[in-house]
Amino acid sequence: ETGVTQSPTHLIKTRGQQVTLRCSSQSGHNTVSWYQQALGQGPQFIFQYYREEENGRGNFPPRFSGLQFPNYSSELNVNALELDDSALYLCASSLEVGTTEAFFGQGTRLTVV
């Protein structure tokens, strides 16, 4: 157990809908990153938040957005869902933005139909 929890564990959405995924960071961690992992692939970096500010972003469209709250928990929002958004979404927290080790949650499996 890493202390990083994600909710929900699974969900099914319809194309065009919006979804919010949640991540509770390990205690004391102020940096959180989100990754998308398509089936059979390696995770792809979506964005990172540090002290409530977006600190880096991967090659994902603006309909992928995020928030980090004062308690350092985080949300990933995806608007106008597409079938290709079906994937495992992983959240990883770090003590500081420059800390080497990232601790991952168990992910949210999103299926878009």
Added chain:
Amino acid sequence: AQTVTQSQPEMSVQEAETVTLSCTYDTSESDYYLFWYKQPPSRQMILVIRQEAYKQQNATENRFSVNFQKAAKSFSLKISDSQLGDAAMYFCAYRSTLAGGTSYGKLTFGQGTILTVHP
């Protein structure tokens, strides 16, 4: 941009034997971190081992060790005395050390290698 390549989609090993998983990467940076992560069916990504590029000595963690060849940009993972619990997807990952860039803190992963351990 950095890239990480794992050329072995699947590997298998007999219990108690040794197996080596391959990884190559491309970067123009001189200092960085490399990682091996394990992802079992539970989906949680678990750190197996870490290597700092400025360290010439290969990292070792119990039965897991790496062969880091900086000039060749190669980073392989050796698992000795394989156990049934080692069966999982293994990912090689790269992380920059350059502060302030948009890639700072970002992990770049390879495509993964599925490891099967036979009893």
